[in-house]
Amino acid sequence: MKVLRVVGAATAVLLAACDTVVPTWQPAPATASASASPTASVLASPSPVELTLAFGGDVHFTERTAALLKNPATAVGPMTSVLSAADLAVVNLETAVTTRGTPEPKEFHFRAPATAYEAVKAAGIDAVSIANNHALDYGRAGFADTLDGAAAAGVPVFGGGRTVDEAYAPLILTVRGVRVAILGFSQIHTLAESWKAGPATPGIAMAWDVPRAAAAVRSAREHADLVVVFNHWGTERDSCPNANQKQFAAVLADAGADMIIGAHAHVLQGAGWLGRTYVAYGLGNFVWYVGSADTGVLKVQVRGRSVVRAELIPAVVSGTGQPKPLTGSAATAAAKRFTDLGRCTGLAAGPPPA
Template identity: 75%
Template structure:
C-alpha cells in the first residue's frame, strides 16, 4: 500500500462536542463543530509532491459478489491494476462488514465478512468512506464490527465513527510527503436521523448538518496540504446532479475542499471544476451485486492543491459483479459519454 496511515482520535473527556487542542505549532480548530482530527496535526508540507489519485464508486460483497471473497486477492478484478498504480486509491464501502446484527427497517441490506477488507487491500485501496446509507444496515452492532474490522485490517475508514466528533474528523494520511485529509458525508434521507452520529452515539457524518461539515473541512484545511471530500449523494439513476448536491458542493468548495468526489446514484455523473475545486459528482457502481453498468476508475493528477488533469479509465460492471476494463470503440464511447455529462453540472472544463 502506498499510503502509510495513522489513526489517533483525540477526544476531550466529558465534552464530546468540543475540539481537541491542537499540538504546539499548529492552528486551532475553527469551531466546536469541527471535531478532532484522526491523526497528529503537523504543519503542512512546504513543497507538496505531484500525486496520482484514484477513485471508484460503490463497492460491496453481497450475493454474486460475495463469491468473489473465496479468493480475496483477485476479488476486485483487473481494474485493481489501476488502483494499485496510484499514490492513493479511495472507494465507497457500501456495506456493513459484520456477521452479526439485526437488519434495519429498510428495503435493501448489504453486509460482508471481514475478508472484504482483505480484498480491498489486495486491490490497492488505501482508504474507504463509510458515510453512506448501508453502513448501518445491521444496526450499531454491525457498525461496531465494521469499525473494529477496519482497524484490525489496517484499513482507514472515514465518514463514520463511535461519536459525532470521530465521524466528522478528517482522516489525515501521509502520501509521499503530502498530508492528505479525507472526509466523508452522506446526503441520503433514509434513516438519516436514526443513523447519524451523536455526542456518545456511533453513526455516520451527515451532509445535512452543513455547518458541522463546513467546519470539518475548514479544520482539515488548516492541518493538511490536500483536502478531499467523498460524498454519498444524488438521485438514484439520475445522471445529472440535483440541487442539493450543487449547493453542498459550493459550501465545501468555499470552505477549502480541493477535490469533491461522489457516489450513490448507481450511474455516472459529470465532473469538472467549481472555481479551483475539482468535483466529480458520481462514480456509479464499481463492485456490484446485480446488473451491468458503465463504471471506471477516476484518475486525477494533482499538483499542490490543484487537480491538473482528470480522466475516467473506462470499465463496465460484468456478470461477476467485477468491473472489467473496456477497450477500443467501447472505451472511446464511454469516455465521450462521461465527458458529455458535464453539460448539466454547471462545472467548467478547467480550474
C-alpha cells in the same frame, strides 16, 4: 509499493467539529517525515509533489459478488492494476461488515464478512468511506463490527465513527510527504435521523448538518496540504446532479475542499471545476451485485492543491459484478459519454486562470 502514514495515534486524526466551537487540532507525534507547517511544506515548494489519486464508486460483496470473496486477492478484479498504481486509492464501501445485528427498517440490506477488508487491501485500495446508506443496515451492533473489522485489518475508514466527533473527523494520510485529508458525508434521507452519529452514539457523518460539515472541512484545510471530500449523494438513476448536491458542493468548495468526489446514484454523473475545486459528482457502481453499467476508475493527478489532469479509466460492471476494463472503440465511446455528462452539472471544463 505504496507507503502511506496515518497521522496521529489512531486511524483518524480527530478534529472535533461543531456549530459554535472551532474544531480542535490533535497533532501527530513528531517524526522525521512530519512537517510543523504541512500546508507550507507543499505549497511553498518551487516544485510541489505531484500525486496520482484513484477513485472508484460503490463496492460491496453480496449475492453474485459474495462469491468473489472465496479468493479475496482477486475479488475486485482487473481494475486492481489501476488502483494499485495510484499513490492513493479510495472507494465507497457500501455494506456493513458483520455477521451480527438485526436488519434495519429499510428495503435493501447489504453485509459482508471480514474478508471484504482483505479484498479491499489486495486491490490496492488505501481507504474506504463508510458515510453511506448501508453502513448501518444491521444496526449499531453491525456497525461496531464494521469499525472493529477495519481496525483489525488495517484498512483506514472515514465518514463514520463511535462518536459525532470521530464521524466528522478527516482521515489524514501522509502520501509521499503530502498530508491528504479525506472526509465523508452522506446526503441520503433514509434513516438519516436514527443513523447520524451523536455525542456518544456511533453513526455516520450526515451532509444535512451543513454547518458541522463545513467546519470539518475548514479545520482539515488548516492542517492538511490537500483536502478531499467523498460524498454519498444524488438521485438514483439520474445522471445529472440534483439541487442538493450542487448546493452542498458550493459550501464544501467555499470551506476549502480541493476535490469533491461522489457516488450513490448507480450511474455515472458528470465532472468539472467549481472555481478551483474539482468536482466529480458520481462514480456509480464499481463492484456490484446486479446489472451492468458504465463505471471506471477516476484517475486524478494533483500538483500541490491543483488538479492538473483528471480522466476516467472506463470499465463496465460485468457478469461477475466486477468492473471490467474497456478497450478500443468501446473505451473511447465510454470516455466520451462521461465527458458529455458534464453538460448538466453547471461546472466549468477547466479551472480559472491562475
